Amino acid sequence: MSDIEQYMTDVGRQARTAARAMSRANTAAKDGALNAIAYAIEAQQAALLEANSKDMEAGKAGGLDAALLDRLELNEARIAAMAEGLRQIVALPDPVGEINDMSYRPSGIQVGKMRVPLGVVGIIYESRPNVTADAAGLALKSGNAAILRGGSEALHSNQAIARCVHAGLEQAGLPAEAVQVIETADRAAVGRLITMPEYVDVIIPRGGKGLIERISAEARVPVIKHLHGVCHVYIDDEADLEKAIQIAFNAKTHRYGVCNAMETLLVAEGIAEQVLPELSGMYLEKGVELRGCETTCRLVPAAEPASEEDWDTEYLAPILSIRVVKDVDEAIDHIAAHSSNHTESIVTENYTKARRFLREVDSSSVMVNASTRFADGFEYGLGAEIGISTDKFHVRGPVGLEGLTSQKYVVLGEGQIRQ
């Protein structure tokens, strides 16, 4: 076993021990730790900025592009937001120990389910150092231990945040090993982290599709995957035109580089002539490049013809593909063929078509008359989110505290035996 493998094995063993303590920790202790971490982050602002400036200098020297540098940067507002995020997690109800569905069975036993932590959560992420605080907060509140592996470019920042986390845990009487930040940039650390099921119960990778696919292929531990978002809005011929235009404009242009932005607009042919010219004008004015099907190109002269590849592309940019479809059936078929099962929305006033879309579209979020941009843990009331699952297994959509838990059966009896 190499030094790195030995180091990761030790990290894993300590996490497993800490997880047992965390699973028993009461709500007051966990909330106390989160408040203490928030306080430490505010109190250590100067130290955090100093550590971050080292990362920023190295990043500039190493030629990181402007977008990466922006994600890497900490400033007073971002530090305050980290502390505020932790306090929001304090305000969420503790999911651990929650008992549901207790009912009596004919045998006389009473059966229900109790929510329990998953155990040890491994989180692999890229440049944003605030993920260190967010992920630690969610893992702790849900009674888990966490092993955090941030981007090598953020090593100093992440270690400075880790010191705040450890101070808070110790102050609350919880084991510091409940959150471990990997102190090496060696890529072999990830290789070991994702292949030790004896110490790690789930891996959550946050980053590009390539990273997530590579980790999923190599992991021997369950992975909560957040692949990509090829999200659709379908404007039905019975849509309220004003709602349709507002939603389609917002879903594309509110932010471009996010997974819940619309990438393809589907429009019923019966309403295309009424909708597309006005809406296209708004997009073009905003600088959005349009790629359309034949009908679209006829109605919108500024649109370029879309290629087959366009229908499967997550642009993350001011580009939109537009297709005119016959009806809701053709829209649902197009989505089944091209969507990444992230988020789709129908705009319609027709009850039956709304109901069918909700039932038949197989995506982690399915919406009626709302912008796809709402697919988000905060907007759904989960508090912070640790990612958005495009899987079906275990958890779909925004992953908050509940996604980091499982349920065991509890059985209460008074001496019952099987007959």
Added chain:
Amino acid sequence: MSDIEQYMTDVGRQARTAARAMSRANTAAKDGALNAIAYAIEAQQAALLEANSKDMEAGKAGGLDAALLDRLELNEARIAAMAEGLRQIVALPDPVGEINDMSYRPSGIQVGKMRVPLGVVGIIYESRPNVTADAAGLALKSGNAAILRGGSEALHSNQAIARCVHAGLEQAGLPAEAVQVIETADRAAVGRLITMPEYVDVIIPRGGKGLIERISAEARVPVIKHLHGVCHVYIDDEADLEKAIQIAFNAKTHRYGVCNAMETLLVAEGIAEQVLPELSGMYLEKGVELRGCETTCRLVPAAEPASEEDWDTEYLAPILSIRVVKDVDEAIDHIAAHSSNHTESIVTENYTKARRFLREVDSSSVMVNASTRFADGFEYGLGAEIGISTDKFHVRGPVGLEGLTSQKYVVLGEGQIRQ
């Protein structure tokens, strides 16, 4: 690609198509199919018995042992039980489309969760042909398509049952490909089945620990694992003695070869002298071999000393290991070190110890004053079960209809956009 791989790929592609139809099938169609299958199984009794007799003859000629032959055998009672099992599934509520937790958010959108099928379920099992009907029934009711791969020794029986399943599906207007029974004994079929995530969403292996570990190691698809049951009963010093003796006796002796049978009995030292002599007498009279710690051997002269290995062994046989522990803490520690996280029970009248045991023991079922033998889908009210998960991810404990589903978010709006 070999012929087998091509065959399995075709099976997978057809399953994926059928899964989409099944996910939209309404409750009446699914229940209609289940009733029609039950009827076909009864009507085809003679054909089922004839197919089974071929398997039985081949099994005897091939030297299968008596236990395997017993599992393989179909008779009138077992055929009637298969049909009855399907009708019980008809009586269960349809989980698909169930909407929970709808609530309004400050933005005005209404957010909740809708239960949806997983998609395509691959089930790998051994000799019992009744699993073919049970698994088909659970998969269909939960809106999934199933690929069933039974033991090669049961090939004729399984194909005869498959014909009944297909007849029922067609009668209800559902695609026959919603349940496909693999028509080859070639082991390469399993190798392909568990490595095509594009067509299969989850694998459920039913069988020995070796089979399940092999499949888990090789699968590229999520696996619901049912490893083994090293189940414990802890008799606390504040137990009601009569309940304690009844529960400990039932948990061991009601059936030996089942995963929810007790394998290790833990007894608080304060009550060991009162409990162990009487209880041991009952076990010995029943022919149960006892292996104990030092204190146990002193109190029960007939007990042999237990080895370290005994504490980790699933006997599935009339053998019991017994350990005297100091208190509930030592019991919980022993369970944390040796349990397989299947099912554990405490016998106590003490409220605080019962509450601590429920919270701190990390097993799929945790019980107070009840026999571990209750850990079972029927006893818990799930209807049939497709297995018992010893995992934490996605589902724990007995897996019924709900374990074959996931939840997506549904969002209802009236034109809301993100600000």
